[in-house]
Amino acid sequence: MAQDKVVIFDTTLRDGEQSAGAGLTVEEKLRIARQLDRLGVDVIEAGFAASSPGDFDAVRTIAREIRRPVICSLARAVPGDIDRAWEALKDAARPRIHTFLSSSEVHLLHQMRKDRETIMNMAVEAVKRARGYCADVEFSPMDATRTEPAYLYAMIQAVIEAGATTVNIPDTVGYTTPAEFRELIRGLFAKVPNIKKAVVSVHCHNDLGLSVANSLAAIEGGARQIEGCINGLGERAGNASLEEVIMGIETRRDHFKIGTSINTREIVPTSRLVSSIFGFPIQYNKAIVGQNAFRHSSGIHQDAYLKERTTFEIMEPERVGWRGDAIVLGKLSGRAGLRAKLKEQGYLLSEEELDRTFAAFKRLADEKKEVTGLDLVSLMEEQHRAADVTFAYTVDKVHVVCGNQQKPTATVRLVDSRGTATERTAEGTGPVDAVCKAIDGIAKLPVTLTEFAVNSVTEGIDALGEVTIRIEREGRVYAGRGSSTDIVVASARAYVNAINRMLMIVEQDEIATQRRAATAR
Numbered sequence: 001m002a003q004d005k006v007v008i009f010d011t012t013l014r015d016g017e018q019s020a021g022a023g024l025t026v027e028e029k030l031r032i033a034r035q036l037d038r039l040g041v042d043v044i045e046a047g048f049a050a051s052s053p054g055d056f057d058a059v060r061t062i063a064r065e066i067r068r069p070v071i072c073s074l075a076r077a078v079p080g081d082i083d084r085a086w087e088a089l090k091d092a093a094r095p096r097i098h099t100f101l102s103s104s105e106v107h108l109l110h111q112m113r114k115d116r117e118t119i120m121n122m123a124v125e126a127v128k129r130a131r132g133y134c135a136d137v138e139f140s141p142m143d144a145t146r147t148e149p150a151y152l153y154a155m156i157q158a159v160i161e162a163g164a165t166t167v168n169i170p171d172t173v174g175y176t177t178p179a180e181f182r183e184l185i186r187g188l189f190a191k192v193p194n195i196k197k198a199v200v201s202v203h204c205h206n207d208l209g210l211s212v213a214n215s216l217a218a219i220e221g222g223a224r225q226i227e228g229c230i231n232g233l234g235e236r237a238g239n240a241s242l243e244e245v246i247m248g249i250e251t252r253r254d255h256f257k258i259g260t261s262i263n264t265r266e267i268v269p270t271s272r273l274v275s276s277i278f279g280f281p282i283q284y285n286k287a288i289v290g291q292n293a294f295r296h297s298s299g300i301h302q303d304a305y306l307k308e309r310t311t312f313e314i315m316e317p318e319r320v321g322w323r324g325d326a327i328v329l330g331k332l333s334g335r336a337g338l339r340a341k342l343k344e345q346g347y348l349l350s351e352e353e354l355d356r357t358f359a360a361f362k363r364l365a366d367e368k369k370e371v372t373g374l375d376l377v378s379l380m381e382e383q384h385r386a387a388d389v390t391f392a393y394t395v396d397k398v399h400v401v402c403g404n405q406q407k408p409t410a411t412v413r414l415v416d417s418r419g420t421a422t423e424r425t426a427e428g429t430g431p432v433d434a435v436c437k438a439i440d441g442i443a444k445l446p447v448t449l450t451e452f453a454v455n456s457v458t459e460g461i462d463a464l465g466e467v468t469i470r471i472e473r474e475g476r477v478y479a480g481r482g483s484s485t486d487i488v489v490a491s492a493r494a495y496v497n498a499i500n501r502m503l504m505i506v507e508q509d510e511i512a513t514q515r516r517a518a519t520a521r
């Protein structure tokens, strides 16, 4: 199939959500899907509809609202999964069913416990069933890079004959190398007679840190769809980082002789949103989106850069969405300045939202001399967190007494959704522990805190601190985030956000399960 663009397939909401310690509400997935739409991705894999009632609801909600890109659901190569995927996708403007089945000897022997012929038939039947519902069907032979090439090619030929319109070659365990993978993809064009009837896709994991290199090598081999996740999220070490793949293609169009349809200026906002909602901070030196990615620190580099930018910069930061600091805000700034700065960061607010944000901004400006673009992003996300989970708790007061001569003690007051305020005091091993114990005394939900991390949003002693907390309950992990110039207050917000998200995810799962039971009756 001749193509002038590489299809960008985002699986942040499916493979990305398989990252250990992730878990999103339906509203959070929808916010990310809207941003992926602004970014211009061609396909959004919105989830795995058959895996849980909550995932089903998320796929269906996204399929109903997001109309431009293809919306896709994953499905194992079994009838029940394919039916369920279609049920979730049927209202989409452009639906796709993505069905998969293991193909490597090690998976057939130990995971599937089936022979090659049975697996081949299952693959063909799954694609035929999916095509019965939908004209756009993708098939993935899982663990393709450890599959005997002759069997892999025969399977690809058979599924295309059965109606697959995209054939995806996953490097499921991140095992291949760029040169080897390029040859495997070239082999498809040489050995599979009907290959031109389908789009060839790749899906690379990052176990050896090669996922982006392997994806780009696959383009050289003829692949025309790349799957990946924003910020490289995904199972284990993650998937190919989509922003790196996109900028690799775009920056080296001279080499790849092909481009994408991505609005690259939305990359940084998308990365920040995904980081904030998933609760996974971005490493400082991460390519494209890390906060050091466009900083020049050594004297020799700075000198040359100031003479001519291209001496040490291969991309313009603005091109990937880094926005300048033309306007600096402080406590004397007005609404017009705030509106302009928010616009620079990609936020367009209604008058009512601006009123609310202006009040929060004034409080922040009282604590901080200069309010930067990054501070405003953090402030906006804090507002979203508060609004997203209106049914549970908000932090009203935090008071701690601590030091090296006394037992840390915290008093916390939370307000619940009915407006009832409850206050508790508790002691702990440190101020944060005391705060969490006081919150436990109010929420009365047995949870275990498994992770606590603090990051500063900008530099300086008055910087905003962003706290990420993970809690565990009944084997599931929930993340929470909070920000404040006071890290103890940020910790209280993050802990309450984790509890709120847990309550919301559990409630959404229960509602979806009841709805499913009611329709089955």
Ligand code: KIV
Pocket (backbone or CB within 6 Å): 015, 074, 100, 140, 142, 143, 170, 171, 172, 173, 203, 205
């Ligand atoms: O890694 C993998 O093989 C997958 C498939 C389901 C495409 O995620």
Ligand code: ZN
Pocket (backbone or CB within 6 Å): 015, 170, 172, 203, 205, 235, 239
């Ligand atoms: Zn995967």
